[in-house]
Amino acid sequence: xxxxxxxxTLPFDAAEELGTFxxxxxxxxxxxxxxxxxxxxxxxGAEVEALELRHYDPLTLPAMTALAARVAGRWTLxxxxxxxxxxxxxxxxxxxxxxxxxxxxxxxxxxADFAMDHLKSESWFWKREKVAGAWRWIxxxxxxxxxxxxxx
Amino acid sequence: xxxxxxxxTLPFDAAEELGTFxxxxxxxxxxxxxxxxxxxxxxxGAEVEALELRHYDPLTLPAMTALAARVAGRWTLxxxxxxxxxxxxxxxxxxxxxxxxxxxxxxxxxxADFAMDHLKSESWFWKREKVAGAWRWIxxxxxxxxxxxxxx
Amino acid sequence: xxxxxxxxxRLEDAAxxxxxxxxxxxxxxxxxxxxxxxxxxxxxxxxxRCAVNGTLVQGDVPLRNGDEVAFxxxxxxx
Amino acid sequence: xxxxxxxxxRLEDAAxxxxxxxxxxxxxxxxxxxxxxxxxxxxxxxxxRCAVNGTLVQGDVPLRNGDEVAFxxxxxxx
Numbered sequence: 001x002x003x004x005x006x007x008x009t010l011p012f013d014a015a016e017e018l019g020t021f022x023x024x025x026x027x028x029x030x031x032x033x034x035x036x037x038x039x040x041x042x043x044x045g046a047e048v049e050a051l052e053l054r055h056y057d058p059l060t061l062p063a064m065t066a067l068a069a070r071v072a073g074r075w076t077l078x079x080x081x082x083x084x085x086x087x088x089x090x091x092x093x094x095x096x097x098x099x100x101x102x103x104x105x106x107x108x109x110x111x112a113d114f115a116m117d118h119l120k121s122e123s124w125f126w127k128r129e130k131v132a133g134a135w136r137w138i139x140x141x142x143x144x145x146x147x148x149x150x151x152x
Numbered sequence: 153x154x155x156x157x158x159x160x161t162l163p164f165d166a167a168e169e170l171g172t173f174x175x176x177x178x179x180x181x182x183x184x185x186x187x188x189x190x191x192x193x194x195x196x197g198a199e200v201e202a203l204e205l206r207h208y209d210p211l212t213l214p215a216m217t218a219l220a221a222r223v224a225g226r227w228t229l230x231x232x233x234x235x236x237x238x239x240x241x242x243x244x245x246x247x248x249x250x251x252x253x254x255x256x257x258x259x260x261x262x263x264a265d266f267a268m269d270h271l272k273s274e275s276w277f278w279k280r281e282k283v284a285g286a287w288r289w290i291x292x293x294x295x296x297x298x299x300x301x302x303x304x
Numbered sequence: 305x306x307x308x309x310x311x312x313x314r315l316e317d318a319a320x321x322x323x324x325x326x327x328x329x330x331x332x333x334x335x336x337x338x339x340x341x342x343x344x345x346x347x348x349x350x351x352x353r354c355a356v357n358g359t360l361v362q363g364d365v366p367l368r369n370g371d372e373v374a375f376x377x378x379x380x381x382x
Numbered sequence: 383x384x385x386x387x388x389x390x391x392r393l394e395d396a397a398x399x400x401x402x403x404x405x406x407x408x409x410x411x412x413x414x415x416x417x418x419x420x421x422x423x424x425x426x427x428x429x430x431r432c433a434v435n436g437t438l439v440q441g442d443v444p445l446r447n448g449d450e451v452a453f454x455x456x457x458x459x460x
């Protein structure tokens with residue numbers, strides 16, 4: 001299996017990364033990807049001007065690598081890509097890209113979905129947003145905990 | 153919502169199409185995509201040399217458009233992309249690209265998954281494969297029918 | 305005075321071509337009945353659907369001159 | 383003779399900086415106890431986890447000179 005797990009501190013081109021990943025996997029019938037990006041335009045006009053993710057070097061990438069191993073052990077995959085940004089990002093910039101390549105479509109969907117649920121709720125990132133010129137730290141969302149509970 | 157549904161008779165660049173779709177959707181927090189491609193290398197050495205999809209003009213694209221409307225009615229999406237090849241393809245060539253963009257990750261995953269299950273089992277394509285120099289028509293798979301049953 | 309028959313998927317092999325013109329017939333049943341019996345049997349199979357001028361039909365339906373009748377085996381796409 | 387404390391996420395605001403050097407302490411509990419009481423209360427919160435030299439720890443643990451102690455509030459990433 002091709003595994004590619006990276007913690008990035010500079011902007012990345014999600015389409016190019018996914019294209020490169022796909023080219024390495026001609027034997028995979030299906031590739032499911034999730035791209036998370038900084039939303040341009042917020043609810044009730046609360047535009048997020050910037051988003052910052054902080055990580056902790058001794059924990060963050062090792063945990064991402066451990067998650068990838070867990071996903072690869074749970075489904076039959078040809079490839080797994082996990083890219084996550086750290087640092088400050090503006091609206092429309094990619095934050096996270098997960099892609100799972102598999103012979104069978106269901107495996108690819110489930111693996112990407114599982115990886116995202118666990119990245120969102122368990123990985124060592126702390127997020128703050130700049131709205132109307134002021135930074136505020138984001139607390140974990142209950143939804144993320146519920147998403148995680150789906151996997152038993 | 154941005155809807156983009158196309159039946160293509162020539163090869164397409166999946167990464168480029170997904171990049172273009174994403175650039176049009178800076179307000180979407182998450183974009184889930186599925187890329188189906190002709191597998192290079194088959195089980196037990198039965199390499200597929202070429203795959204051909206036939207469609208029927210009066211039915212195929214209208215049904216794809218109707219499916220897109222159904223998906224857009226069932227989930228809250230910012231954008232939905234459905235591209236499907238017809239014609240003859242070689243190993244590694246893209247067959248189908250579905251992408252769903254949404255504010256919420258779960259909506260994007262479910263919409264892309266649903267669209268693929270229905271494209272696979274209900275859309276008006278007929279497939280044949282060339283193995284060891286001989287073409288043979290592919291019958292529908294039971295798995296596709298089971299996949300469809302998940303949606304009630 | 306003719307109608308066009310279109311054979312999709314594996315029906316193309318059974319018919320020997322993807323489409324053919326046949327003399328006008330008053331109904332779908334009559335058009336099928338005028339074909340080679342082996343082919344007619346295949347087209348009457350329980351999993352074969354029909355469309356007339358791009359609209360799915362069920363059972364026997366009247367035909368008019370110039371109609372296009374498509375015979376659709378189970379799909380296997382994507 | 384010092385240890386390094388690292389404050390992640392919102393704990394950075396509570397501590398006034400992302401990290402600081404403090405005099406060596408025999409245990410995690412002693413290191414926290416030597417801080418400003420308001421900050422110590424925050425760091426003792428039930429949802430705050432600790433890592434010593436990159437390994438998660440639970441409860442009070444001994445510390446050695448040169449250790450890096452990270453205080454980790456609930457994550458909110460991705």
